[in-house]
Amino acid sequence: MTALLPLAYGYVRDDLLSNRDPRVCDKILRAAAKSLGYALGTVFHERGAEGTTLPPVFIDLVQECRRARACTVLTLPGHLSGASVCHRVLLAILEARAEAAIQEVRP
Template structure:
């Protein structure tokens, strides 16, 4: 008996918001969360500290990959889409409109 593959999700992490202990386990935590929600976690996009009012580069790559792979879920630690020059609501709207992607903050 074959089992159907789980739908794909991606992760998004701001490295500047993690301490040394968290950085080692952040990808594993997102992977465990994805599994508990019924998804297979693909790449975790790691963002260095955002510095300008433009869209963060790893975020742009995340949106492009979600579109390419038709993945409709992003899992991120709580607060990792906040405290940037671009407001959180704009980031969530971009993911929704450009990639039809929902965000789970854990």
């Protein structure tokens, strides 16, 4: 019998990819999840969060983490920066609302 791995989700800001195919980022996050001992669920792609109080796809991510009780979100370096909300606020929201933490992985 195979044990179930803990669930993680991914979060990527597509506007920060600089000509990188989003599918490549998904593969990077999947490989990182596997090496860290997680099963990666959906990778949430934020197209751009300018002009919003909270990035809308980030809100969806928090709700899904809460629903599924996933405690880890994998992302690429800097993908929680540059939003209109400080990345510390986003981390606090994720922790308080979903009891989840961000882990940045290097490509």
